[in-house]
Amino acid sequence: xxxxxxRDIAHSWGKFVFTGIGLGLLLGVTLTMxxxxxxxxxxxxxxxDNSGADLWVVQKETLGPYAESSSLNDDVYxxxxxxxxxxxxxxxxxxxxxxxxxxxxxxxxxxxxxPGEPGTPGWPPYLVSGRQITRSHYEAVADVASGFKLGxxxxxxxxxxxxxxxTRRMVSSSGDPMVFIPLKDAQEAxxxxxxxxxxxxxxxTEANPDFNRPGASDLLDAVIASQSTNAFVxxxxxxxxxxxxxxxVAASIRRWKRFSAYTRPQMEGILIGKLxxxxxxxxxxxLVILAIVSAAIVAFIxxxxxxxxxxxxxxxxxxxxxxxxxxxxxxxxxxxxxxxGFAVGRxxxxxxxxxxxxxVLLVPLDSIIGFFAVMVICALASLIAIRMALxxxxxxxxxx
Amino acid sequence: MSVNGIQVEGLRKRYxxxxxxxxxxxxxxxxxxxxxxxxxxxxxxxxxxxLLKCLGAVIDPTAGRMVLGDEVIYDGGxxxxxxxxxxxxxxxxxxxxxxxxxxxxxxDNVALLPMLAGVPNDEARAVALELLTALDVQxxxxxxxSQLSGGEQQRVSIARGLVNRPPVILADEPTAPLDSERAxxxxxxxxxxxxxxxxxxIVVTHDxxxxxxxxxxxxxxxxxxxxxRGEGRGFA
Ligand SMILES: Nc1ncnc2c1ncn2[C@@H]1O[C@H](COP(=O)(O)OP(=O)(O)OP(=O)(O)O)[C@@H](O)[C@H]1O
Ligand SMILES: [Mg+2]
Numbered sequence: 001x002x003x004x005x006x007r008d009i010a011h012s013w014g015k016f017v018f019t020g021i022g023l024g025l026l027l028g029v030t031l032t033m034x035x036x037x038x039x040x041x042x043x044x045x046x047x048x049d050n051s052g053a054d055l056w057v058v059q060k061e062t063l064g065p066y067a068e069s070s071s072l073n074d075d076v077y078x079x080x081x082x083x084x085x086x087x088x089x090x091x092x093x094x095x096x097x098x099x100x101x102x103x104x105x106x107x108x109x110x111x112x113x114x115p116g117e118p119g120t121p122g123w124p125p126y127l128v129s130g131r132q133i134t135r136s137h138y139e140a141v142a143d144v145a146s147g148f149k150l151g152x153x154x155x156x157x158x159x160x161x162x163x164x165x166x167t168r169r170m171v172s173s174s175g176d177p178m179v180f181i182p183l184k185d186a187q188e189a190x191x192x193x194x195x196x197x198x199x200x201x202x203x204x205t206e207a208n209p210d211f212n213r214p215g216a217s218d219l220l221d222a223v224i225a226s227q228s229t230n231a232f233v234x235x236x237x238x239x240x241x242x243x244x245x246x247x248x249v250a251a252s253i254r255r256w257k258r259f260s261a262y263t264r265p266q267m268e269g270i271l272i273g274k275l276x277x278x279x280x281x282x283x284x285x286x287l288v289i290l291a292i293v294s295a296a297i298v299a300f301i302x303x304x305x306x307x308x309x310x311x312x313x314x315x316x317x318x319x320x321x322x323x324x325x326x327x328x329x330x331x332x333x334x335x336x337x338x339x340x341g342f343a344v345g346r347x348x349x350x351x352x353x354x355x356x357x358x359x360v361l362l363v364p365l366d367s368i369i370g371f372f373a374v375m376v377i378c379a380l381a382s383l384i385a386i387r388m389a390l391x392x393x394x395x396x397x398x399x400x
Numbered sequence: 401m402s403v404n405g406i407q408v409e410g411l412r413k414r415y416x417x418x419x420x421x422x423x424x425x426x427x428x429x430x431x432x433x434x435x436x437x438x439x440x441x442x443x444x445x446x447x448x449x450x451l452l453k454c455l456g457a458v459i460d461p462t463a464g465r466m467v468l469g470d471e472v473i474y475d476g477g478x479x480x481x482x483x484x485x486x487x488x489x490x491x492x493x494x495x496x497x498x499x500x501x502x503x504x505x506x507x508d509n510v511a512l513l514p515m516l517a518g519v520p521n522d523e524a525r526a527v528a529l530e531l532l533t534a535l536d537v538q539x540x541x542x543x544x545x546s547q548l549s550g551g552e553q554q555r556v557s558i559a560r561g562l563v564n565r566p567p568v569i570l571a572d573e574p575t576a577p578l579d580s581e582r583a584x585x586x587x588x589x590x591x592x593x594x595x596x597x598x599x600x601x602i603v604v605t606h607d608x609x610x611x612x613x614x615x616x617x618x619x620x621x622x623x624x625x626x627x628x629r630g631e632g633r634g635f636a
Contacts, residue, residue: 001515002508011503011544315499318458319560320488321516394487395458397499398449398572 004325005332008309019301020337023294024344027374030290031349032356034366037276037283039359044173044271048264051092052121053237054246056262057253064260065094065234066173066267067275072259074187077114077236079257085244090114091233092122093186096172099146099179100155106146108179109172110156112186112233121237124180130165136182141165143177156181157189173275175358183233191230291377294341299381302334306385310392317394327386334382338374345370404469405600406432406455406568411464413450413623424450426623428464432600434567437591439611439630440604442620448604451620452570455602456491457483469567488517492561492599494571494590498553500545500560506532507541510559517564531559534596535589551582555589562593569594569601580609587613 009016064070077089093112098105113122118132130150133139140161142148152163170178206212211223240246250261353360413425424447432438442448453459466474468490473480480486500509510528532538535555561569575583587610594601615632618625
């Protein structure tokens, strides 16, 4: 027996290839959407991995520092270092803002990292070029995704920074590239007011007789100095000594220090379960719509292709073709269309994924699931056409 | 007359029920011997297509008896379970239009029937080629139907009707779209094939050109057949 479906496809391959390409572009979008979700999850995990921390200590009753704002005094880490099981503890600040280079703005997550040596929690774990920050002011390490290059001069608030090193895949949970600067500079950037605001606040302080007492001008200076420095950080990143369980250390921090402390799995739960959950639902909704649209398209195409063959189907039935053979012909065509579409979609997704501004991660598992989903959709979509074909009366071939 | 071929006795067909019922066949009697080609003529609405559909096992008669070859296929009810297999193995159809499968080449259009019956592809194609040769279209066997002339297509469709060596061929206005020369050629082929393969052939027609070629003609009027001697002139 010959393959009726195969012969029909070979005969009208143009129709199949063009509709297959159309369907493929749609499936390409679908695979890319799944890739966007995977990319977000992967960005989140990279963020946690790259921070080098075992525990995140944040303001009590917040989900900080990535999901909610959190503020801690910058001397908290000293107390933590004295606790059993804690190897290192380092301050860190995170601030998403516009970083300016010449007349161009880049949205970036500015990370203030504590002074120390490479390996300090919060420091970028590896560089693709350049060196780590060595001076305590005005040096920056930027992610390549920001488009900055070694030697570039960046403007963050009113200060200039020179890019001394570059990282890769260091992005925030929303995909913004990171720019690392010294902690002190970052604290200042978070706090820095514009000149007018500083001037107004100084006038207000001067006008307060409690601070501006005759004969005690030192007091006024001290108050003003305290107003223009920032003693807060967003989190303390902690590493745990070998032999200690992060869970237990976190529990004792919560008990004794009255802060919230999260382990790596808990932090991942917050990022994926809370921060990107809405985006995930959004994408899930898109996937459902795209699946329905693809099914409708396949159903429509297969239906019209079958409609065009009604007379031939009546003849096939009249000369003794079994229903099974006719149904198989239609279903095989639907599956072939799905396979062409999937191949086109997969290729499209592979070539377009790197061009997306955010990380798009094409997971083989998604492709496999996608392939089977497409096949099931095509098989189901062909049922309408099969039903119609089976209802064709062989007497129609004889005519009136 | 041999018992083989086609025998129809008291065949009735009623469409619908009650007030709107139409008695399309009211007791048709007909015999066609193996190797014989008979004409079936009658005015529009007289029941020609209905008779062909009953014989072709695509609609259910209401009463009567039908014998195809050596098998009683209908006697007040169908006597064969698989009507599709019956059509495939016992009946060759030739239509007014050739109705070839557009996505199969000439050879496979003809070979499809034996393939459907489970004959290996090579064997089926060998049989098909033999018939195409007999009908003088073997040189076009790799062409697609759309690349053939109307007459060539009709010959291919006759080959398809004959390929399973059915004891019966039912032809519904097979010459309608053809000029008189081609129409004659088709009738000649049907006669040759009928004799060569011992096939009983019924040709439904309005075609004045071919009516004189039949030795026997059945007239059908108001659902009843009348046998008539044809001129049996043969073919120019
Ligand atoms: N499916 C049907 N339902 C009801 N009545 C039908 C049906 N098919 C045919 N008839 C009726 O049965 C009668 C015979 O019809 P049939 O098609 O057999 O005529 P015919 O001899 O083939 O005519 P023509 O030469 O016009 O093709 C007609 O009166 C027709 O209206
Ligand atoms: Mg008719």
